Amino acid sequence: MAELTVTTFMTLDGVMQAPGGPDEDRTDGFAYGGWSVPYVDEEFGRFMDEVFGRVDGFLLGRRTYEIFAAYWPHVTDEDDPVAGRLNSLPKYVVSRTLGTAEWHNSTVLTGDLAEEVDRLKRLPGREIQVHGSARLARSLIALGLVDELNLLVYPVFLGKGRRLFPDGGAPTAFELTGHRATTTGVTIQTYRVAGPARFGTFAPGD
Template sequence: MAKVTLTQFLTVDGVVQAPGGPDEDRDGGFEHGGWLVPYADEDMGRFVAEGFRAADAFLLGRRTYEIFAAYWPRVTDPENPVASRLNALPKYVASRTLDGVGWHNSTLLGDDAVREVAALRQRLEGEVQIHGSGNLARSLMAHGLIDEYRLLTYPVVLGGGKRLFDGGAVPTALERTGGRTTSTGVVISTYRAAGSPRHGSFDLEE
């Protein structure tokens, strides 16, 4: 069975929208696109490269697929750990609006992405990675289909925008399995899903 991992860039207040550029995602009048870029450094680059080297396949939502497909096929350096993996490995795309996917080794999933990902998880081996793809990630989280979270939290507050853990998130306990902080203050934390949250109380006993 494959391990499904999610790598996500988010602000301190949980925003994941348009980290890489001003026009990446302007839904809702979002005007802070590109908030990640000033914090990119060698530490972040090493972490991202390590992650991509571990991939055996990718799961992508429509918007992330289109952004990646417009950029990464143009990067032909075989030593680039991101381009070499993305361009060669299988890519499974969740979309109800795309008619087809032309990027090498890409497959368009059917209308029930959750059911198809559950089947892929059983059929494949190794690590299947989700990058970005917030809508897809939220759907899979709601059905317990993400095994590991790799969250990069950037020292910026935006006050609005799409969030990974929104008001409909399913309560889930996470176990921290690793982490580091980059030179620009990005906190990288890795978690694995650990079932339902436990509860207690600090109330004084009678």
């Protein structure tokens, strides 16, 4: 069975909207697109190569799918660890408005999200990966469907924008299973679901 993993770029205040460019997502008047670009370095590249080295399929929201489909098919280097996998492996697009998905090996999912993800996770393989796809990632987290989170936290505060973690959903504990930092100050944290959140108190006992 495959696991569902989410890899997300986010700011110190949790914003994940439009990390890659000013016109990537201007929803709600967001004017800070491209905030991740100044922090790219070799360590970032190595980590992303590792992530894409484990993937057997992609689960994407419509907007991210359309951004990827407009760019990656034009990167034709088969040795590129990102382009090679995005262009060849199955891509599942969650959308109720997208009629067709023309990018090679793409399928539009229009059914119940939990049922569709359960079906995908029952397929043989290592990881079904979510990249970007803010609304989809929030829904998956709220439904408790994510097995692992890769959070790349950038040393920048924006004060506005779509954030990763939703209100609602079951309180959940996570175990830190990996961490590193890049030369530009990005921390890369990997968490696995560890069960329900636990609670206590610092109040002195009776």
